[in-house]
Amino acid sequence: MTPRVVIIGAGFAGYNAARVLTRKHGRQVDVTIVNPTDFMLYQPLLPDVAAGIVDPRHAAVSLAATLPRARLLPGVATAVEIDRRAVHYTDPDGRARQVSYDRLVIGVGAVNKVLPIEGSADYSHGLKGIPEALYLRDHIIRQVELAAVAETEEERRARLTFVVVGAGYTGTETAAVGQLFTRSITRRHPHLKARWILVQYAGHLLPELGPYLQRAAERTLRERGVELRLNTSVAKEEAEGVLLTDGEFVAARTVVWTTGVRPDPVVESFGLPTTHGRIRTDEYLAVDGHPEIYAAGDVAAVPDLLNPGEPTPMTGQHAERQGAVAGRNVAASLGLRTAKPYKHHPLGFLVDLGGAKATADPLGIPMSGVLAKVVTRAYHLYAMPGNRVRVAVDWALDALLPRQVVRLGLVSEDAVPLDSADPELPRRAGR
Ligand SMILES: Cc1cc2nc3c(=O)[nH]c(=O)nc-3n(C[C@H](O)[C@H](O)[C@H](O)COP(=O)(O)OP(=O)(O)OC[C@H]3O[C@@H](n4cnc5c(N)ncnc54)[C@H](O)[C@@H]3O)c2cc1C
Incomplete structure (x- = not known):
């Protein structure tokens, strides 16, 4: 019998x-993936x-094209029966199904972190998936x-304010590219000027990165006219705008919420040991007490051997490499x-x-401006598992042609709740 490895999350x-x-x-080995999308x-x-x-x-890499030997079961995992070694999932038609495994890898990632701030889940949107990105663009x-x-100056100002x-x-990248986006749209309306505000609880942007990157990002955004509200948070959100903790009420129709992520809460029902919601593993990515189950990426609390006592941070850089090591160690266990x-x-x-700006510290070498931009884009093209030429052509066309500004109306506001882990959450009147 060929052993079956089931992977939850692609x-x-x-x-x-x-x-x-x-x-x-x-x-x-028979590799079977349970994932809601085919990319x-x-x-x-x-x-x-x-x-x-x-x-x-182009941000969506086809599983069928790049992993031809893996079998995709489209669906969302809902439970793991550890004793029977079975994963329960719901397919896109809503049918309850199950698949058995010899080895299981869990990589369901994270969801938007929603803070208990009045109105934030009702009026803000995150940026964690393609529907959210398309909604935000439109x-x-x-x-x-x-x-x-707009018939009043008040309305015009609120619509042109992006928080x-x-x-x-x-958040930093969204404010940076968003501000340039509105600049390209308002070119057709010279009397309009958009205002972008980046609200940050800490005293600097990019608190998890070093001072060089923080300063370079702050300088670039300030030069562009993005307002940085440091040491500030949101006290309350309403349909008409946000009340900041410094007492200012900012009238706005757009609030993008990027205060971090939390492990996908679906794992709470898997019955596996967790630390702060992340599945606890050893340094081989095997789940504590369950040598047949592995976890990797944002959802896994993997011991950071370079930083004893701490789990590895939730980044793509770690997730990608942990996935590869989990694959290897699953093979080793067989x-x-x-x-x-x-x-x-x-x-x-x-x-x-x-634009032509970025800031980066590859291999500890700090850089900003055009060189950092080239390094940043080259890295993404290298790290993407597919669609490299398509993305490179998109970037080249954007540099050569005016940005195409059309609303396609593909995603409704209700389809992209900030609390994506709770899509049934009742929403108040939209904007
Ligand atoms: C806008 C943005 C920019 C970023 N930029 C960077 C960056 O520059 N560098 C960096 O290192 N990191 C970056 N990150 C973080 C990085 O993308 C994540 O750390 C990384 O995606 C985590 O990988 P993962 O495999 O754990 O989870 P994900 O990549 O989120 O994948 C989880 C998968 O599981 C699926 N899934 C979820 N629930 C279920 C379920 N119940 N059943 C089946 N499948 C399920 C999801 O659909 C998804 O396919 C960025 C994140 C965002 C949102």
Whole structure:
């Protein structure tokens, strides 16, 4: 009997586990993936999708085309029966199904972190998937178009005000590329000027990165006119805007919430040991007390051997490599090779600041401006498991041609709740 490895989630971690297993041991193991979509989403491109630079399909790498030896079961895992070694999942038609496994890899990633701030889940949107990016792109265009025909100055100002809450790399990149996006839209309406505000609880942008990257990002955004509200948070959100903790009420119709992520809460029902919601593993990515189950990526609390006592941070860089090591160690547990502990020296960080600007510290070498932009884009093209030419062409076209500004209306506001782990959440009146 060929042993079956079931992988839940085809993101950075699950995809790379499947890649190692199918490429190196495709004849010896049956690799089955349970994932809601038929693609691996390269999330770092989402700000470019939201700003109309990259076609959404190009951030989505086809599983069938790039992992031809893996079998995809489209669906969302709902439970794991550890004793029977079975995964229960719901397929896209809503049918309850199950699949049995000899080895299981869990890589379901994370969801938006929602803070207990009044109104935030009702009026904000995150940027964690393609629907959110498409919604945001259309929403931004719509606000500018409506501002152009607004009957009052008050309405015009609110529609042209864009607030981003949280200045990790998602928030910082979103404000950077978003501001340039509205600039390109308002070119057709010279009397309009958009205002971007980046609200950050800490005293600096990008708190998890070093001072060089922080300063370079702050300088670039300030030069562009993005207002940085440091040491500030949101006290309350309403349909008309946000009340900041410094007492100012900012009238706005757009609030992008990027205050971080939390492990996908579905794992709470899996009955596995967790630390702060992440599945606890050893350095071989095996789940504590369950040698037949592995976990990797944002959802796994993997011991950081370079930082004893701490789990590895939730980044794509770790998730990708942990997935590959999980794949290898699953093969080792089946007697196909030797196991290896997970240890990764971070390669540095890359922050795309839109236009010709970026800031980065690859291999500890700090840089900003055009050189950093080239390094940032080259890294993403290298790290993407597919669609490289398509993305490179999107970037080239964006540099050569005016940005295409059209609303396609594909995603409704209700389809992209901030609390994506709770899609049934009742929403108040939309914007
Ligand atoms: C806008 C943005 C920019 C980013 N930029 C960077 C960057 O520059 N550098 C960096 O290192 N990191 C970056 N990150 C973080 C990085 O994308 C994540 O750390 C990484 O995606 C985590 O990988 P993962 O495999 O754990 O989860 P994910 O990549 O999120 O994949 C999880 C997969 O599991 C699936 N899934 C979820 N629930 C279920 C279920 N119940 N059943 C079946 N499947 C399920 C999902 O559909 C998805 O396919 C960025 C993130 C965002 C949102």
